[in-house]
Amino acid sequence: MTDSSCQVVRTLDVIGEKWSLLIIRNALRGQTKYSEFRESLGAPTDILTSRLAKLVESGVLEKRAYREPGDRERASYHLTERGQALRVVIAAMMQWGNEYNPAPQGAASLLVDTDGATVELAYVGSSGAVLDRGEVLIAPGPAASTQWAPIGAIARG
Amino acid sequence: MTDSSCQVVRTLDVIGEKWSLLIIRNALRGQTKYSEFRESLGAPTDILTSRLAKLVESGVLEKRAYREPGDRERASYHLTERGQALRVVIAAMMQWGNEYNPAPQGAASLLVDTDGATVELAYVGSSGAVLDRGEVLIAPGPAASTQWAPIGAIARG
């Protein structure tokens, strides 16, 4: 897009197109079939085909063959480890949407552990301690194209 | 887009259009001026104008007036608390890009605390303990339009 040395840009190259991230969200909900994605998302068939192919190509989904008894062989799409790891992006968006853009009827999805207890995304320092949001910033790394001044302060009206 | 009861969709409504997230990334790097965004991103001017306006409208950016000595008054754009909170989404994408889509020259951005020590995004349970990725799943919440079976297993070749 602009600078492929930036992780955010490289990630957007994988999930930034329309419908890509929602396909992954639904895959995280257990969907695997073209027909499931199609019906639940309502995305146009041609772009669904194209997105599934691209996600397979970029190693987020894996195409497998499956056959229901008394039916012909079809393709199903399963998250790879790379794909599963994108859960952190979905979770971040869930958390932000929940907190700063809530819907009256409540959350559609929750982040839980294997016992069903609520889980949150948090910043964790090298010591293992959970940090407050205000204590974290994004700083230029070794491959930064231009230097910039990291900031922490928020707008004060 | 599809189902606005979903937090992910509502978040995409705010940051899902082309350039929106990169504007926020650069705002997190301290940029505030139209000219700074324009030059660093290379986005078309009309789109940039439109995106800045939309981000202001959705409460992510705040428009302020500033005046450099001997120059006319101009507008600057500052992240609100809502906007700053989107750092978690950027951080998630940074982390994923770094781990699963690394660039040879290394990371362009790092997540650090106020002392410059490395910070990571992690899942934290209600007890405050950091959980492994494999122990976390996304489950239907109160506003789920359709029920689904949460999954944790990854594709095994």
Add this chain to the structure above:
DNA sequence: GTAGCTGAATTGGAAAAACCAAGCTAGGGT
């Protein structure tokens, strides 16, 4: 005041992406 400069915004038209409906296809059933 008027001319000129500069950063931001607007406009018109080309290019690309998304959308939609209709049609095609392969492998099953009858």
Add this chain to the structure above:
DNA sequence: ACCCTAGCTTGGTTTTTCCAATTCAGCTAC
């Protein structure tokens, strides 16, 4: 041999993005 269906492809429209050129507002210089 024929029909049915899930997945894919195709043609044409609409929407979004892109690009270049222009306009506009407020400043400085004359």
